[in-house]
Amino acid sequence: LVTSGSIRRNAKARLIRDSKVIAETVTISSLKREKEDATEVREGYECGLTVTYSDIKIGDVLECYELREKPRD
Numbered sequence: 001l002v003t004s005g006s007i008r009r010n011a012k013a014r015l016i017r018d019s020k021v022i023a024e025t026v027t028i029s030s031l032k033r034e035k036e037d038a039t040e041v042r043e044g045y046e047c048g049l050t051v052t053y054s055d056i057k058i059g060d061v062l063e064c065y066e067l068r069e070k071p072r073d
């Protein structure tokens with residue numbers, strides 16, 4: 001369940017377990033919504049995903065983020 005914001009395919013994420021960051025460089029490699037491939041899933045919707053980290057446990061949280069380049073002034 002996406003609890004806030006949105007999640008995108010190929011996004012970067014950190015894995016949080018018991019309020020501690022377990023993995024910092026997780027990538028969302030595939031994303032599905034109702035058995036269909038999706039590029040983005042918004043807040044309030046459930047989705048299935050594949051990540052580049054194998055030690056996922058019940059209760060873990062994926063916090064996704066997007067890196068943006070800031071133009072020089």
